[in-house]
Amino acid sequence: xxxxxxxxxxxxxxxxxxxxxxxxxxxxxxxxxxxxxxxxxxxxxxxxxxxxxxxxxxxxxxxxxxxxxxxxxxxxxxxxxxxxxxxxxxxxxxxxxxxxxxxxxxxxxxxxxxxxxxxxxxxxxxxxxxxxxxxxxxxxxxxxxxxxxxxxxxxxxxxxxxxxxxxxxxxxxxxxxxxxxxxxxxxxxxxxxxxxxxxxxxxxxxxxxxxxxxxxxxxxxxxxxxxxxxxxxxxxxxxxxxxxxxxxxxxxxxxxxxxxxxxxxxxxxxxxxxxxxxxxxxxxxxxxxxxxxxxxxxxxxxxxxxxxxxxxxxxxxxxxxxx
Numbered sequence: 536x537x538x539x540x541x542x543x544x545x546x547x548x549x550x551x552x553x554x555x556x557x558x559x560x561x562x563x564x565x566x567x568x569x570x571x572x573x574x575x576x577x578x579x580x581x582x583x584x585x586x587x588x589x590x591x592x593x594x595x596x597x598x599x600x601x602x603x604x605x606x607x608x609x610x611x612x613x614x615x616x617x618x619x620x621x622x623x624x625x626x627x628x629x630x631x632x633x634x635x636x637x638x639x640x641x642x643x644x645x646x647x648x649x650x651x652x653x654x655x656x657x658x659x660x661x662x663x664x665x666x667x668x669x670x671x672x673x674x675x676x677x678x679x680x681x682x683x684x685x686x687x688x689x690x691x692x693x694x695x696x697x698x699x700x701x702x703x704x705x706x707x708x709x710x711x712x713x714x715x716x717x718x719x720x721x722x723x724x725x726x727x728x729x730x731x732x733x734x735x736x737x738x739x740x741x742x743x744x745x746x747x748x749x750x751x752x753x754x755x756x757x758x759x760x761x762x763x764x765x766x767x768x769x770x771x772x773x774x775x776x777x778x779x780x781x782x783x784x785x786x787x788x789x790x791x792x793x794x795x796x797x798x799x800x801x802x803x804x805x806x807x808x809x810x811x812x813x814x815x816x817x818x819x820x821x822x823x824x825x826x827x828x829x830x831x832x833x834x835x836x837x838x839x840x841x842x843x844x845x846x847x848x849x850x851x852x853x854x855x856x857x858x
């Protein structure tokens with residue numbers, strides 16, 4: 536299951552390293568004799584995500600903000616690889632506060648590109664987003680066909696891709712973007728107004744509360760377990776395929792699941808611990824602004840260029856996450 540190339544014996548900067556995806560990356564990178572620097576301002580990251588390896592000899596936490604160029608330059612000096620995951624997520628958050636989203640996701644991204652360029656990092660791998668596909672109704676989603684953005688968040692993630700492209704052609708930077716599709720798994724925050732659906736619904740069902748699905752539940756997503764994302768970061772960082780540099784890759788399971796089926800899976804797995812959960816009613820509310828209706832990734836490009844092998848389906852990943 537784990538037979539793919541890894542980043543090893545490198546100095547790596549993980550921005551947003553105290554977040555859900557970032558902390559999982561930090562933990563995994565430490566297994567392969569890497570020196571890991573975590574930069575986070577803890578606006579959404581959590582100290583408890585780092586507690587298991589905070590004292591590791593090869594781990595260093597730097598508290599700082601990517602909107603501070605001087606800080607970005609400080610932490611990037613001497614780094615081999617940057618895995619850029621610092622950003623403010625959530626479509627609803629971006630609709631309610633587009634200014635802050637823009638500042639973090641565009642100004643901060645540009646700072647990190649400048650700092651990485653000046654530090655001559657070997658490769659800059661960044662978290663892109665499936666939101667970039669916008670109003671395109673083509674399924675499955677293929678990397679070179681996108682629509683118009685549906686939210687300020689989607690705008691910022693598309694601008695990231697444009698900036699990465701511009702820095703590659705003008706400064707020769709080695710950049711790779713990973714378009715994440717609905718990532719879930721351990722350390723994902725179940726709390727707050729912008730919590731992702733899987734941890735939020737899991738906690739509600741455990742408390743015998745009825746989850747509210749936005750819309751009729753026919754909306755579909757390509758839910759992607761965190762270990763598939765970890766694999767893609769390793770592959771993107773170490774690939775020597777000349778066709779990889781400057782590209783963006785869908786990072787997903789390649790599997791379409793509607794929200795009604797997702798909740799069915801959750802109830803089934805949670806009922807192994809508490810049978811009463813099977814009988815909890817699901818409530819349907821109004822559809823959410825800025826949401827795309829359906830999402831399904833083609834992962835052929837990642838398979839052919841990076842050697843990606845999705846190792847977890849929604850069902851296998853969800854069972855681990857629920858446990």
